[in-house]
Amino acid sequence: MTRPPTAAQRRIIEAADPETGRISGTPAQLDRLIALKLAFRHPRPPHEHFLTPAGHRLREAGDEPPAAEPGPAESGGVFAARLGGEPWSGSDTGPARAREVRTAWQGLLEIRRMTNPDSATDRPCAWERGRLAPSAALALEAAGCAPAEADGEDGSVPGYRVRDTPQPEAVAVQHPDPAGLAACAAALREAGWQVGEHARAGGGSRYLLASPRRA
Template sequence: MAEFEVATGAAELPADEDRGRGAAVRTAFEGLLQIRRLMNTGAADPEGAPADWERRQPVRAVALALEAAGVPPSAVDAAGRRTATGYCLGAAERTGVVRVEWLGPPGSGAGYAAEGALRRCAEVLRRLGWEALEYRGPRRHRYLEVEPPVAGPPRS
């Protein structure tokens, strides 16, 4: 059996896109929530904060969360040309931080849709306990930086 591969939007769409991808994503996301329940046992809401596994693999965890929420990933073809509009993830400059962009093929209007699309991404991720802040880069290009919350002392 092939390993489930998350869709980061930075590569070709996974080969299983047409064959049960939705079911595979739901199963993987339920597994992630189960990890949270097992690892976050002392928390008031065990599913409400990223577990250690997610903190060690934030790009994979964020990609899974977005795809499970129905947010489409972007994609490129074998030549590196963008073929689909959606989220595109990569590591940010700081360790443990994920950069989320909204990208599409030339002429797709992805730049115009970025504000609303990134807002939706941020809402999905915040509900799952991630911190998501929007920034603007060169030429007012919007993107998010997503990271797990800083672990503080336990609340009494």
């Protein structure tokens, strides 16, 4: 069984920046928090350390042990974007999830800043172009759009669904409600994606095709 964090490690967690989750400590302490999945090291210089969602939960819960991290996830087991259609549980909604999404989105903007040639944060970066569906889904959830929820009874609770397509650098976004589809289009454009609306053959339901804007 994994040992709980020590008193010194808890002090590091409690001293984390409340918004970004940035932490500081000795290399050994930080490595231990990473091993406990309570922190992660940013992949880009200056390689700062930040709390994972489990670390945030531990910080807020005091002495309660952290919940297990969901997986697999796009960023090393830290965060899993919702593509729509996944089953949810009670812990997947509310303030905790909103905080996780906000932290993941801020981290993605930082990756844009550090990897786009002009440090632009208003358009996707190469990291996103290599992970189209999760990146688009994160942009949607960060903007307040709700993913479809599988419920096992009548199919799903209405919401967006993001899927890869055979087209290079394009994902399809579906939503059963025209207003919801329009909201998804607006959210993706605001996040730096090019979006077009299309109708399925034979006059079927409408959907979006979205691609990362390059300039």
